[in-house]
Structures are given as C-alpha cells and as structure tokens.
Amino acid sequence: MQLNDAHVFITGGSRGIGEAMARRFAAGGARVSLAARSAEALGAVAADLDGWSFPTDLFDDTAVDGLIERVEAEAGPIDVLVNNAGLETSTWFHQVDPATIRNLNRLNLEVPMLLTRQVLPGMLARGRGHLVYTSSLAGASSFPGLAAYCGTKAGLTNFASTVRAELRDHPVGVTIVAPGPVDTQMWDTIEEESDMAPVLERLRKLQLIPTAKPEKIAKRTVAAVEKDRRHVRSPRRLSTTFWLNESPRRLIEGILSGVPLGAAVTEPTDTTT
Numbered sequence: 001m002q003l004n005d006a007h008v009f010i011t012g013g014s015r016g017i018g019e020a021m022a023r024r025f026a027a028g029g030a031r032v033s034l035a036a037r038s039a040e041a042l043g044a045v046a047a048d049l050d051g052w053s054f055p056t057d058l059f060d061d062t063a064v065d066g067l068i069e070r071v072e073a074e075a076g077p078i079d080v081l082v083n084n085a086g087l088e089t090s091t092w093f094h095q096v097d098p099a100t101i102r103n104l105n106r107l108n109l110e111v112p113m114l115l116t117r118q119v120l121p122g123m124l125a126r127g128r129g130h131l132v133y134t135s136s137l138a139g140a141s142s143f144p145g146l147a148a149y150c151g152t153k154a155g156l157t158n159f160a161s162t163v164r165a166e167l168r169d170h171p172v173g174v175t176i177v178a179p180g181p182v183d184t185q186m187w188d189t190i191e192e193e194s195d196m197a198p199v200l201e202r203l204r205k206l207q208l209i210p211t212a213k214p215e216k217i218a219k220r221t222v223a224a225v226e227k228d229r230r231h232v233r234s235p236r237r238l239s240t241t242f243w244l245n246e247s248p249r250r251l252i253e254g255i256l257s258g259v260p261l262g263a264a265v266t267e268p269t270d271t272t273t
C-alpha cells in the first residue's frame with residue numbers, strides 16, 4: 001500500500017510498539033489516529049504527529065461498539081487498521097485470576113476480531129485496505145508461565161491468517177507481526193514480576209531471546225504494509241519455529257487455491273456491527 005496520506009488507525013498507540021509504529025507510519029507520510037486509555041500520553045503522541053487521539057478503554061463494550069465509525073467520522077476512512085493493544089500475564093496458569101483471563105481474551109483476541117468486523121466492509125467497498133495484527137512469538141510456541149497469553153496470541157495468529165485467506169481475491173492485505181521480546185513496559189513487567197525466571201534464564205543461556213527495540217519492529221511493520229508482506233517475525237534466529245507453525249496453514253492454502261472466494265466475501269456488504 002502507498003502510505004502517503006493514507007489514514008492509519010492504531011490501538012495501543014500511547015507507548016511501546018504502538019507508539020513506535022505511529023511515529024514510523026507518520027514519518028512515511030501517513031495520517032495517524034490512535035486509541036488507548038491514557039488520554040494524556042495518547043494526546044501527546046497524537047499532537048506530536050499531527051494526528052487524532054481517541055481515548056478508549058477497549059475492555060468496555062460500549063467504547064468498542066461503533067469505534068471504527070467514530071474514528072472514520074472524525075478522521076476519514078481508515079486505510080490501515082493496526083490491532084496492537086495487548087496485555088500479558090506471566091503467572092503459572094493455576095494461579096491466574098479469572099478476571100485476567102477474561103481481560104486477555106478480550107484485548108488480545110476479541111477486540112481485534114470486533115474491530116476487523118467493523119472496518120472490513122468499508123475497506124472492501126473502497127477496494128483498498130490493510131490489516132495489521134500484533135501477535136507474538138508466543139502465538140507460535142508454548143512458554144511456561146505465559147499460558148493464557150500464548151493461547152490468545154495463537155488464536156490471533158490463526159484468526160488473522162484465516163481472514164487473509166478469505167481476502168485472497170481482494171485488495172485488502174493482512175500482516176501478522178510476531179515479535180519475541182521487545183523493550184517496552186510489557187517486557188519489563190515480565191522480566192521483573194513474572195514466574196518465568198527459570199524459562200528466561202534457559203533461553204538467555206542459549207542466546208535465544210535477544211530483545212528488539214520497538215522502533216525496529218515498527219520499521220519492519222511499515223515496510224511490510226508498503227510491500228504487502230504477510231509477516232514480520234523476530235528474532236530471525238527462531239525463524240524455524242515460525243515456519244513449522246505456519247506450514248499447516250500453507251498446506252491448506254495450497255489445497256484451496258483453486259476455490260473462488262471473491263463473491264463469498266463481498267456479498268452481502270452488511271456494515272452492521
């Protein structure tokens with residue numbers, strides 16, 4: 001997608017990977033709209049980029065219902081939706097609080113589905129769009145201590161891959177961003193407060209968990225949207241893990257390659273949410 005003057009809406013744009021993505025998209029000539037709860041931090045990033053800020057608690061149904069409509073009414077049709085807001089828990093699963101399980105499913109999986117449902121009819125009608133999902137290396141592997149998180153990110157990766165398969169015959173692209181550790185508040189919390197110490201120690205010894213800078217993930221994401229690439233994966237030294245995880249999807253994609261899906265996706269063009 002040509003980014004100059006494209007409108008990019010990013011959830012979780014107040015800090016970390018989302019903020020880095022916002023800055024990188026804006027540097028590429030895009031107009032950015034951002035959502036997160038911290039109104040002040042969000043407003044500061046948006047103001048810096050001449051963008052729009054939509055302070056939103058994505059746990060709240062009433063805030064999510066109609067969110068895309070509100071953003072488009074104020075800032076224009078969305079060309080790129082970046083589903084980036086996310087939450088981690090790094091406690092052994094038998095000790096995780098049930099409210100946290102609900103929140104993780106809500107933010108990491110349900111909200112990206114709901115926002116995709118809201119934005120896609122417009123993108124299909126306009127014949128232009130790109131969907132980005134910030135998943136994780138944890139969506140392709142099982143890390144003890146991250147069971148709930150791994151479950152939601154595996155769901156998100158497979159959801160996004162399936163949407164991409166449905167959109168095969170349409171000019172709407174899908175990119176799945178799957179980083180390992182990234183130097184943000186989320187990773188600080190995992191390192192400082194989690195039950196994962198033995199796992200992290202082992203990965204460190206094997207030199208398997210280099211921590212990426214959010215700016216690097218953002219740079220690769222923007223390039224992937226521009227070039228319509230399917231994946232941004234990090235660290236590259238774990239690429240075998242990603243490929244083994246991806247192979248069943250590629251197999252089914254190959255098997256279904258002769259099935260026409262175009263009409264099935266565009267009819268009916270119901271925009272209700």
Ligand SMILES: NC(=O)c1ccc[n+]([C@@H]2O[C@H](COP(=O)([O-])OP(=O)(O)OC[C@H]3O[C@@H](n4cnc5c(N)ncnc54)[C@H](OP(=O)(O)O)[C@@H]3O)[C@@H](O)[C@H]2O)c1
Nearest residue numbers: 012014016017036037038058085086136181182184186187
């Ligand atoms: N850091 C890593 O190591 C890593 C690795 C792989 C994947 N990821 C994924 O990358 C994405 C971004 O994470 P990050 O590392 O940048 O984490 P972060 O620094 O903690 O940022 C999370 C973002 O999500 C927003 N958010 C959280 N709860 C929200 C809610 N209820 N409603 C609206 N916005 C909410 C936060 O803003 P407010 O708190 O202001 O609402 C913030 O902007 C996540 O999906 C994460 O799972 C991170």
